[in-house]
Amino acid sequence: MFIRALHHVRSASSSSRLFSFEALVQAIKHGELEISSGIYQEHLHRRGLSSPCTIASISTSSNKGLSTSAFEAFFEDNEEGDASCIIQEKDYLRKSHNSKEGLYVLDLIDQGSIVPDHTLYNKLLKKCTDLGKLREGRMIHEHFLKSKFKSDVFTLNTIINMYTKCGSLNDAKKMFDEMPCKDMVTWTALISGYSQNERPEEALALFPQMIELGLKPNQFTFGSLLKASGSATTDTPGRQVHAFVVNCGYSSDVYVASSLVDMYARFDRIKEAQIVFDGMVSKNEVSWNALIAFHARKGEGKDALKLFWRMQREGFKPTHFTYASVFKACASTESLEQGKWIHAHMLKSGGKLIAFVGNTILDMYAKAGSIEDARKIFNRLESRDVVSWNSMLTGLAQHGKAREAVERFEEMLKIGVPPNYITFLCVLTACSHGGLVNEGLYYFELMKKYNVEPHVDHYVTKVDLLGRAGLLNKALDFIKDMPIEPTSAIWGALLGACRMHKNTELGIFAGERCIELDHTDSGPHIILSNIYASIGRLSDVARVRKRMREIGLDKEPGNSWVKIGNADHVFVANDDAHPLNEEIRKMWVKVSEKIKQAGYVPDTSHVLAFTDQQEREARLQVHSEKLALAFALLNTPPGTRILILKNIRVCGDCHSAIKFVSKVMERDIIVRDTKRYHHFSGGSCSCKDYW
């Protein structure tokens, strides 16, 4: 509107000035120019123009529309208006009227309606950067090169930045190479471009060249270099950059120091990270977040939470980044109570449930066994991204809700969220766990349609899908025809399926391939030795177990834990160290009699076949989940839901026993093992005995 009015004003003007005051007055009288804001009205009023004016539309703030000073200048009858004030911000990237390709603002410049200065180009480029508009940015770049400002380094740097932020590093690099005069910002812009686009080597390689030219890096340069160093293969570059930081006197810059903390944390150098952190003269939220994120990544939930409370005691407000790490920490320590509390605390202090942090809350609830709460969070999310969907699908898959996972996945496709490779892993896992073979095969093929390249994990999941369903030969054929070399994980999936379906011959074949390719995992060794034991090939049992001993592999001792209130009660197999040992044993005897009456038959095939005395004794062990269950039954009121967590997978016999317990004792019991959740209720399990 404003632009149109100015056109009118300009064409009506007979004077040599760009805009004439008289013409402007005419435009206002004809209602072509809409004016709002007190200050403008005052100007108009002084000139007796207030009544015919429509009061609306033009924003009063100086960065939108006509700035106050420009307007005043205009009324002082200046020779020319400031170009960047004449076009409103919302019109920066408006399309041309006469061509689909062009930009309106560029037309105006070409027509001479507005006279650009370099700030206009900068503003237009900034807009493209913020909105990720590469095509428009390129047009402005080309236009700029034809202008009289074409060698202005300031704007050229803005263009490099626009290209890197819009993801076109090639354009940025090309410009960089073509620039005859580069300053420190030029180098820094390109370094940050590489570092933000996960190309750390290229970012780091620029640094020595820059130094050689005698350019001095600043805090921006160091921030980017340290980010790049954090994803390098070793900590050597990071240490070198640190030395430069000290030399150049940037150690106490809060950006640089926070980046240093983060860089060291990424290489597990917690001591160094802590030293930098403690030595910071001024900290901000980011400094804390870097340290909290480190502990959250490491699964050190308690440390992360301690820092979370400490940062607030020291007067720092948690941000979305903080919450994301803290909820991850709660998820890894199963601190659901604490997590719920922090969730409430966040909402109370005005935190919104945006995807950024909502995803981690959803994940936390799902991991803590409450798929209902996870679902609620998903439904309440103010914004959803692909990670929200993936997290929901993962939760559903792990809780045995295969059908619902498939439905959600279809819904996601329907509303047009592009699935990524993790999405496909989630939905394939859901199908595999739920026995939805046809759906799984269909989704595997669907990856092509969405241009998702199958990764080795997808192949593993497909072998798992076929294998679990008993289609062992199909699984083997698939492995033979795969375009990639089978890995130990591929053979491991087949081995697991062979154990499940008691196919010794193929199991031995898969097991031997599996341990050939990776001898660091005890799981396949144990399964393989059990298969040999089951058919009496004791020399092979001895061979596999000897190899395990030689490379120092031990079966991870199985343990289970239950939370009663805020306390964790941990049990290992055959545990008699618990203070309530007597009562627990008695309870289990009582329970076990009850469930036997209900039809439970102990299944000894899950006891490992061992040969020596020590191991023979172990056969008599009472599995830890049974002890944990007995303890929970003793210590919780009738009817309450029991959650048991395990560090290894639940064994078949315990699985069957717990099903009976859920019926006989009328309890809902959830067991989380390393792979998934089992919801036992009324005598059956959500996994439908298919895991």
Added chain:
DNA sequence: GTAGGGTTAG
């Protein structure tokens, strides 16, 4: 004009 911290799977 240039900077640092987060989530899903395995």
